[in-house]
Amino acid sequence: MKIEKKVIYFEKTGGENTAACLEIVRDAINTGYKHIVIASTTGETGLLFSKALKGFSINMVVVTHSSGFKEPNTHEMPDNVRKNIEAHGAKVFTGTMLTHSIETAFTTKFSGLYPTLIVANTLRRFGEGSKVCCEIVMMAVDAGLIPEGEEVLAVAGTARGADTVLILKSSASKRFLDLRVLEILAKPRV
DSSP states (O other): OOOOOOOEEESSOSGGGHHHHHHHHHHHHTTTOOEEEEEOSSSHHHHHHHHHTTTSOOEEEEEEOOTTSSSTTOOSSOHHHHHHHHHTTOEEEEOOOTTSSHHHHHHHHHOOOOHHHHHHHHHGGGOHHHHHHHHHHHHHHHTTSSOTTSEEEEEEOSSSSOOEEEEEEOOOGGGGGGOEEEEEEEEEOO
């Protein structure tokens, strides 16, 4: 058996593709997907998706950067934006980013390359958004916000906005090797 599906390839990375990604997600949800995980640093993308998908019967999780990601004791997503996203029915999760863990500290200090960073850089061969999609789905599973072993829509981007939509078979980070990229619905070609 073979399945033919449409894949959107964007000419450029970044936020200019966010509206198209939202339409792709909306179409996918209409085919029966129940879980969506969205990367959002400042909350702009998370808010856009949570507003646009408010009437759908889905489990939506917006994943932010970890606290102190750029500077100690800071959150990049303002509290009022977080509350607004939650008011539209989405959950917001802030936790340790899997590929920015303790190994990053060792790499910075000792100029080495460690397994987690090798994984991150390997996933980046498919694009920054693809790496982030894999990461945020595992983070959401680790936090108990989406079930493991389900087909999940994942949305991420390069820098700002959304430019990548994948369908993943969800896995906890402890079972990273069980994570599967089932479909690429959209990604930048660059």
